[in-house]
Amino acid sequence: KNExxxxxxxxxxxxxxxxxxxxxxxxxxxxxxxxxxxxGGGIVSLFMLSSGxxxxxxxxxxxxxxxxxxxxxxxxxHPRDSAVYICARSQGGSEKLVFGKGTKLTVNP
Amino acid sequence: DGGITQSPKYLxxxxxxxxxxxxxxxxxxxxxxxxxxxxxxxxxxxxxxxIVNDFQKGDIAEGYSVSRxxxxxxxxxxxxxxxxxxxxxxxASSIEAGDTDTQYFGPGTRLTVL
Numbered sequence: 665k666n667e668x669x670x671x672x673x674x675x676x677x678x679x680x681x682x683x684x685x686x687x688x689x690x691x692x693x694x695x696x697x698x699x700x701x702x703x704g705g706g707i708v709s710l711f712m713l714s715s716g717x718x719x720x721x722x723x724x725x726x727x728x729x730x731x732x733x734x735x736x737x738x739x740x741x742h743p744r745d746s747a748v749y750i751c752a753r754s755q756g757g758s759e760k761l762v763f764g765k766g767t768k769l770t771v772n773p
Numbered sequence: 774d775g776g777i778t779q780s781p782k783y784l785x786x787x788x789x790x791x792x793x794x795x796x797x798x799x800x801x802x803x804x805x806x807x808x809x810x811x812x813x814x815x816x817x818x819x820x821x822x823x824i825v826n827d828f829q830k831g832d833i834a835e836g837y838s839v840s841r842x843x844x845x846x847x848x849x850x851x852x853x854x855x856x857x858x859x860x861x862x863x864x865a866s867s868i869e870a871g872d873t874d875t876q877y878f879g880p881g882t883r884l885t886v887l
Binding site: 668697699704705706707708709712750752760761762763764765766 | 813814815816817818821831832861863865875876877878879880881883
């Protein structure tokens, strides 16, 4: 059983829609990472957060430590946002991240 | 420009052959990682290195080997002992080997064993 669960697995939206991707984890963490993987395969790190909320452009990441849950929101979605979004948790004292399986987002024009 | 390069992007090999995947970084990062990605699964850690001349097994190290002779290079060899080597391989680096450090990923190498 993967310790990091993402939902939905696939998401299709129309341009301009507000997007929410969810991530739940089962153990205490030191930080939660959100990453973006483009169709070519390259991965970029979007956020690392351990509490509250972070915002970068149209992307917003929130985390609720008590509920062991994080969300990634995309406002005014655009076709260029189409990608796989991956969350990963880190547990203090370890060098390893545990990754979710990813959410494939398709934004249609 | 600083970054991580992996070569080649696509690699084909016959079953039973060893193959080495290249990973180079010019970010001056101490830590480097190798991950494997399969369809429908999360990234899985193969090996990681915290510093030159040192490396540790990850969750799926069997059938793989690495070396870290230089800070900027962390090649991965997929040996014939790896039962199912066809996959997408990603290399990453971070300033230090802490899981709260941002990892920077290379573009990946897609290996197909025929």
